Amino acid sequence: MYSCDMFCRVIDNFGDAGIAWRLAKSLTAEKHWRVRLIIDDAATLSSLVPDIDPALALQTCEGILVTRWDAAFEAAAGSPQAVADIVIELFSCFLPERYEAAIDAALKTRPVAVAALDYLTAERYAEESNGLLSPHPRYGYAKIFLFPGFTQRTCGVIYEAGLRQRGDAFEKTQAARALKKRLGCDPDHPMTLYYFTYPEMPAAAFAREVALDPRPLQILAAPGRATEMLAAELARLKAPHVRLVRAPMVPQSEFDALLMACDACLVRGEDSTLRAQLAGRPLIWTLYPQKDDIHLDKLAAFARLYGAAIREAPGNEGETGAGAAAAWQALEERINLSGAQTLGWSSWRDALEPLRRGARHWRETLFSQTSLTERIAQTLEKKLE
Numbered sequence: 001m002y003s004c005d006m007f008c009r010v011i012d013n014f015g016d017a018g019i020a021w022r023l024a025k026s027l028t029a030e031k032h033w034r035v036r037l038i039i040d041d042a043a044t045l046s047s048l049v050p051d052i053d054p055a056l057a058l059q060t061c062e063g064i065l066v067t068r069w070d071a072a073f074e075a076a077a078g079s080p081q082a083v084a085d086i087v088i089e090l091f092s093c094f095l096p097e098r099y100e101a102a103i104d105a106a107l108k109t110r111p112v113a114v115a116a117l118d119y120l121t122a123e124r125y126a127e128e129s130n131g132l133l134s135p136h137p138r139y140g141y142a143k144i145f146l147f148p149g150f151t152q153r154t155c156g157v158i159y160e161a162g163l164r165q166r167g168d169a170f171e172k173t174q175a176a177r178a179l180k181k182r183l184g185c186d187p188d189h190p191m192t193l194y195y196f197t198y199p200e201m202p203a204a205a206f207a208r209e210v211a212l213d214p215r216p217l218q219i220l221a222a223p224g225r226a227t228e229m230l231a232a233e234l235a236r237l238k239a240p241h242v243r244l245v246r247a248p249m250v251p252q253s254e255f256d257a258l259l260m261a262c263d264a265c266l267v268r269g270e271d272s273t274l275r276a277q278l279a280g281r282p283l284i285w286t287l288y289p290q291k292d293d294i295h296l297d298k299l300a301a302f303a304r305l306y307g308a309a310i311r312e313a314p315g316n317e318g319e320t321g322a323g324a325a326a327a328w329q330a331l332e333e334r335i336n337l338s339g340a341q342t343l344g345w346s347s348w349r350d351a352l353e354p355l356r357r358g359a360r361h362w363r364e365t366l367f368s369q370t371s372l373t374e375r376i377a378q379t380l381e382k383k384l385e
């Protein structure tokens with residue numbers, strides 16, 4: 001059984017902690033690694049994993065040793081014996097100096113696999129850079145770069161073993177209705193949209209367009225400022241056919257069910273977007289806004305793949321798929337521009353059926369590839385042989 005130290009610094013929001021936790025759980029359950037998650041913000045993690053107590057410097061939760069990354073941890077991090085077989089640095093968080101020195105010392109007597117895991121992207125650099133090695137500037141040991149992505153030449157996307165089967169089973173039960181009821185939604189509503197986005201998203205334009213479109217819409221919205229902005233706009237517009245229901249923050253273990261209970265998902269960042277894709281729900285992706293709108297490059301790269309999946313989905317032959325892909329892309333490009341005045345919501349909604357088929361087809365593509373967990377294990381375990 002390999003030991004693994006996974007380091008995570010929370011920059012902002014939930015994504016860093018969320019991905020770290022998901023990966024730690026998956027490596028523990030599927031690869032039987034003994035994972036220690038060293039994280040600087042257990043409070044954020046505890047909002048996704050309620051069993052985590054943010055006051056504790058050290059705790060075990062779901063088989064994972066969760067350690068607070070603080071000055072005390074760094075001061076004690078110099079022992080080569082404490083260095084795990086596998087060390088994963090998440091999202092360029094940089095390891096403590098003493099821990100790096102300890103890796104160097106440990107390497108004199110045994111192998112240690114050191115890796116840096118980046119954010120998920122469909123951009124070409126994920127293929128080009130995945131698996132590259134870089135020597136440590138001071139100690140010279142090699143660090144391997146792992147780039148998650150959507151193609152075979154990347155490190156893949158994370159999905160847990162059995163997720164597809166659990167998803168298929170969920171569809172066959174009344175669980176979605178029960179969950180919607182519990183959250184205060186009308187379980188029989190023809191169109192429920194899950195809404196989890198950033199305050200930068202053009203809420204006024206979105207509210208205006210859903211209000212102008214006469215088709216009823218139920219919006220199940222995650223807690224946060226973006227939802228409050230939408231609520232204020234909708235209240236001003238007084239559109240009785242648009243119903244806003246505030247969802248609570250649910251534990252990460254229930255998040256997939258929440259997405260699957262909805263007819264479509266407007267989500268954000270990396271992890272919630274991927275979960276919506278794995279749930280096979282029509283997707284509206286609002287990206288983490290970056291300086292100079294460089295998030296639009298990330299969107300364009302993803303749109304090439306996802307747009308093709310919409311066009312190629314069974315039943316979407318010819319103009320049906322092409323039109324749906326165009327409607328999806330037009331909405332995506334506008335909704336990801338802060339200050340956009342028109343979004344194209346009605347065209348997107350007209351295309352809901354082919355978008356549904358596209359989402360199911362894309363889900364199959366994701367599940368047909370080797371998961372991130374498998375690829376990480378294959379790559380790093382080889383380094384220890």
Ligand code: TRH
Nearest residue numbers: 012013014015018222249250251252269270271272288
């Ligand atoms: O929270 P995010 O905006 O995180 C972002 C992105 O990862 C971004 O790329 C990164 O640079 C930035 O953080 C620092 O969005 P994301 O990635 O979707 O993460 C949200 C997590 O929260 C995800 O694991 C799902 C989880 N979640 C729940 O478990 N329950 C909930 O009710 C909600 C709303 C979210």
